[in-house]
Structures are given as structure tokens and as C-alpha cells.
Amino acid sequence: MNIFRLAGDMTHLLSVLVLLLKIHTIKSCAGISLKTQELYAVVFATRYLDIFTSYISPYNTMMKLIFLGSSFSIVWYMRYHKIVRRSYDKDQDTFRPYILMLPCLILALLINEKFTFKEISTSFFLFVMWTFSLYLEAVAILPQLVMLQRTRNIDNLTGQYVFLLGAYRALYILNWIYRYFTEEHFVHWITWISGLVQTLLYADFFYYYFQSWKNNVKLQLPA
Amino acid sequence: SSNGDLKDEL
Numbered sequence: 001m002n003i004f005r006l007a008g009d010m011t012h013l014l015s016v017l018v019l020l021l022k023i024h025t026i027k028s029c030a031g032i033s034l035k036t037q038e039l040y041a042v043v044f045a046t047r048y049l050d051i052f053t054s055y056i057s058p059y060n061t062m063m064k065l066i067f068l069g070s071s072f073s074i075v076w077y078m079r080y081h082k083i084v085r086r087s088y089d090k091d092q093d094t095f096r097p098y099i100l101m102l103p104c105l106i107l108a109l110l111i112n113e114k115f116t117f118k119e120i121s122t123s124f125f126l127f128v129m130w131t132f133s134l135y136l137e138a139v140a141i142l143p144q145l146v147m148l149q150r151t152r153n154i155d156n157l158t159g160q161y162v163f164l165l166g167a168y169r170a171l172y173i174l175n176w177i178y179r180y181f182t183e184e185h186f187v188h189w190i191t192w193i194s195g196l197v198q199t200l201l202y203a204d205f206f207y208y209y210f211q212s213w214k215n216n217v218k219l220q221l222p223a
Numbered sequence: 224s225s226n227g228d229l230k231d232e233l
Contacts, residue, residue, distance in 0.1 A: 060231060
């Protein structure tokens with residue numbers, strides 16, 4: 001564990017807590033894309049399939065449970081909570097998740113670190129699922145970014161949520177750079193490229209978020 | 224974490 005990865009995990013945790021805070025306290029999910037939240041639930045479910053079979057550390061297991069629990073409870077709130085669901089604007093949240101999930105699944109089958117299409121063993125299945133979750137996480141924010149472009153007024157909590165979500169992966173990139181220079185054989189092109197793509201998708205959001213912070217004006221994304 | 228692999232990452 002290094003400071004970049006710890007900061008990345010804490011930033012990721014904070015983004016989830018900001019969203020849960022918004023939904024749980026003001027009972028509103030205005031401006032939040034349910035499609036993105038559902039994609040994140042799929043990301044965590046496919047990434048942490050081995051949560052009970054491969055134990056790493058108490059921290060690792062606790063964080064996995066928090067991410068799984070929070071992502072599924074956010075989806076539950078937005079779908080079924082009688083007050084929260086009323087503030088979900090489904091007409092603005094029109095991105096079709098399958099056009100993201102299918103290419104990621106195909107890509108995970110074609111391009112993964114195990115290349116050799118060995119016997120279809122459980123470990124290969126887990127690895128394909130893990131790679132799928134990596135690709136899916138890179139694009140999962142797209143429905144949310146599309147929705148932000150449409151909903152003119154972005155409230156502070158939503159802006160902070162998206163910012164923290166983008167910042168966590170940027171910190172992970174620093175973590176990978178650090179591990180590359182401090183550990184031997186630490187080369188993971190697939191993870192690095194998908195992490196980079198993920199962070200670059202936030203580039204314009206970061207720009208407008210910084211501008212709104214610098215000029216102390218409301219965050220507005222150009223149409 | 225064992226050297227070089229990503230298993231310990233979230």
C-alpha cells in the first residue's frame with residue numbers, strides 16, 4: 001500500500017459517501033444518473049466475485065464490502081425508495097447501458113492478461129469478469145456525464161461526487177507509476193490504459209469544475 | 224502485497 005493508493009481509496013470512499021449523504025439526508029437524487037449507479041453496481045459485483053475466496057487483508061475486505069453495499073443501496077434508493085425515486089429524472093437519463101456492457105464483455109474475452117485461451121476454468125472466468133469490470137468502470141461515468149450536460153443546474157453535491165470519482169482514478173494512476181518504479185515486474189498495460197481512458201473522460205468536467213471553483217460561479221457544462 | 228500483481232488493489 002502506498003500513499004497514492006490510500007488517497008485514491010479514500011477519495012473513492014468519499015465520493016460514495018457524498019452521494020449517500022445527498023440521497024439519504026435530503027432524500028433527493030436530482031441530477032444523478034441511475035444508469036451510472038447500476039453500472040457501478042455491476043462493476044463491483046464482477047470485480048469482487050472472489051471476495052470470500054481470496055482474502056488479502058481486513059482493509060481490503062472491508063472496503064470491498066463498503067463499495068458493494070453502497071453501490072447496491074444507492075441503486076435500491078433510486079429505484080424503490082418512495083421519496084427518492086420521485087426526484088429521479090429518467091427522461092434525462094437515456095444512455096443505454098448495454099451499449100457499454102457488451103463491448104466491454106467482448107473486449108474482456110479478447111484482451112486480458114491471460115491471453116492464452118486455456119481451458120474454461122473458474123479462474124479464467126473470474127479473470128475475464130475482473131477484466132470486464134475494469135473496462136466497464138472506465139466508461140461507467142458516461143451516462144452521468146451525458147446527464148450533467150443536459151441538466152443545466154448542477155448542484156454542489158453532485159459536482160463534488162463526480163469530481164471525487166474522477167480524482168480517485170487519477171490518484172490510482174500515480175499509485176501505478178509509484179509501483180512501477182518501486183516493484184519489479186509491475187507492468188499492467190491493460191489496467192493502465194483503461195485507468196487512463198477513465199480519467200481522460202473526466203478531463204472536460206475537471207476543466208469546467210476548476211473554472212467554476214476559480215471564478216466562484218455555479219458549475220455549468222456547455223450544452 | 225506480493226510483488227508485481229494487482230490482486231491487492233480494489
